[in-house]
Amino acid sequence: EVQLVESGGGLVKPGGSLRLSCAASGFTFINAWMSWVRQAPGKGLEWIGRIKDKTEGETADYAAPVEGRFTISRDDSKNTLFLQMNSLKTDDTAVYYCTADWAGGPGVWGQGTLVTVSS
Amino acid sequence: DVVMTQSPLSLPVTLGQPASISCRSSQSLVYSDGNTYLSWFHQRPGQSPRRLIYKVSSRDSGVPDRFSGSGSGTDFTLKISRVEAEDVGVYYCMQGSHWFTFGQGTKLEIK
Numbered sequence: 001e002v003q004l005v006e007s008g009g010g011l012v013k014p015g016g017s018l019r020l021s022c023a024a025s026g027f028t029f030i031n032a033w034m035s036w037v038r039q040a041p042g043k044g045l046e047w048i049g050r051i052k053d054k055t056e057g058e059t060a061d062y063a064a065p066v067e068g069r070f071t072i073s074r075d076d077s078k079n080t081l082f083l084q085m086n087s088l089k090t091d092d093t094a095v096y097y098c099t100a101d102w103a104g105g106p107g108v109w110g111q112g113t114l115v116t117v118s119s
Numbered sequence: 120d121v122v123m124t125q126s127p128l129s130l131p132v133t134l135g136q137p138a139s140i141s142c143r144s145s146q147s148l149v150y151s152d153g154n155t156y157l158s159w160f161h162q163r164p165g166q167s168p169r170r171l172i173y174k175v176s177s178r179d180s181g182v183p184d185r186f187s188g189s190g191s192g193t194d195f196t197l198k199i200s201r202v203e204a205e206d207v208g209v210y211y212c213m214q215g216s217h218w219f220t221f222g223q224g225t226k227l228e229i230k
Contacts, residue, residue, distance in 0.1 A: 104156025
């Protein structure tokens with residue numbers, strides 16, 4: 001069964017940092033392009049970034065609101081995706097979903113992990 | 120950036136009746152490889168989104184055939200032939216031709 005399990009969410013103060021993880025199973029992670037999508041409370045979906053596979057140089061792209069503050073990385077030996085979030089703002093409060101992308105979009109989603117940025 | 124605009128934003132439907140959601144992009148979604156990367160997602164309350172349709176009209180595995188997608192260029196439509204109770208929730212379109220952008224969402228409820 002294809003599965004994505006996020007972890008690492010929690011409460012953090014503005015200006016702080018947090019690292020999310022996403023454990024993948026049931027598919028060939030090394031070949032997968034992976035994304036992070038977030039959803040603020042009561043709001044819609046917002047794509048925040050994507051990392052390609054090793055054959056594409058593990059290139060990462062980011063949405064404007066997080067560029068320069070967030071970094072996506074992967075450890076193919078552990079089938080794990082990461083999201084390092086620095087300089088967090090209250091607007092970053094959201095459920096963060098890890099997704100496995102194919103055919104031009106997120107085909108599989110994790111259950112999400114809640115990040116709350118508050119003083 | 121590509122802007123995705125859905126309508127309506129709220130959709131009350133009687134059980135067994137059809138439903139239709141429109142999605143318009145601010146620029147053509149035809150990618151350089153000739154494909155059009157337009158997807159549809161369904162999110163039930165308290166759950167993660169689930170993709171229903173990819174590349175405009177292809178259904179993901181396990182998606183009932185009452186769901187269909189159509190369109191081209193900048194105008195796309197999701198149709199549900201006969202709405203069932205489990206179809207309630209929010210539907211999002213998403214373009215994947217120029218990174219990813221989601222529409223605002225359409226909330227489907229049963230009348």
